Amino acid sequence: MIVLVGFLGAGKTTVGRLLAARLDLPFRDADHVLVERQGRSVAEVFAADGEAAFRTLEHEVVDDLLAGEDAVVALGGGAVEHPGTQRSLAALPVRRPGAEVVLLEVDLAEARARVGDDPGRPMLARPDLAAVHARRLPSFARVASRVVATAGRSPAEVADAVLRAGETGRDA
Ligand SMILES: Nc1ncnc2c1ncn2[C@@H]1O[C@H](COP(=O)(O)OP(=O)(O)O)[C@@H](O)[C@H]1O
Numbered sequence: 001m002i003v004l005v006g007f008l009g010a011g012k013t014t015v016g017r018l019l020a021a022r023l024d025l026p027f028r029d030a031d032h033v034l035v036e037r038q039g040r041s042v043a044e045v046f047a048a049d050g051e052a053a054f055r056t057l058e059h060e061v062v063d064d065l066l067a068g069e070d071a072v073v074a075l076g077g078g079a080v081e082h083p084g085t086q087r088s089l090a091a092l093p094v095r096r097p098g099a100e101v102v103l104l105e106v107d108l109a110e111a112r113a114r115v116g117d118d119p120g121r122p123m124l125a126r127p128d129l130a131a132v133h134a135r136r137l138p139s140f141a142r143v144a145s146r147v148v149a150t151a152g153r154s155p156a157e158v159a160d161a162v163l164r165a166g167e168t169g170r171d172a
């Protein structure tokens, strides 16, 4: 199992799909599963129930995916903010030997350039997005067993780097 973490716009969903095709594994995206279960979009859940409720729903989805079939799993950028999700990710290598949590790195400016003002990503409306980015960095670093830079790389090149990083833990 490969689990992709990283800030919104890092390319988790895009690269995850490519990786799954290369590895001949199913692709699972926590946001897609949540939307399917809720019958509502991410933006609708944020607007009606708030971010804290979204994080609880997200945690349930992530735990199910981490315990489920072998797959490439893309998480949402804020999943690591939930303490239960942090614990589940930290426990993954023990529960599933060989499983990897891969951090796709992206700085805030690049992330913003990639996603524009996508109304499907309600976090973009936050005035303190820079602080959100900064406070997630230690959580990403704590849970990741591999780190892959995405700046200046196409999604296919990032997928290559993820596979290469399997040998060293870092792609550079
Ligand atoms: N390495 C990359 N370089 C440039 N654009 C990218 C890259 N990876 C993803 N993108 C683009 O950035 C946007 C966000 O990608 P997405 O896969 O949804 O990221 P995430 O799931 O991490 O939020 C999409 O428009 C996607 O095509």
Ligand SMILES: O=C(O)C1=C[C@@H](OP(=O)(O)O)[C@@H](O)[C@H](O)C1
Residues within 6 Å of the ligand: 006, 007, 008, 009, 012, 013, 031, 042, 075, 076, 077, 078, 079, 120, 121, 122, 123
């Ligand atoms: O950063 C965040 O808090 C979020 C990121 C989104 O996923 P992506 O990282 O795939 O955009 C999605 O889970 C939701 O909009 C919240």
Ligand SMILES: [Mg+2]
Residues within 6 Å of the ligand: 012, 013, 014, 031, 074, 075, 076
């Ligand atoms: Mg995504």
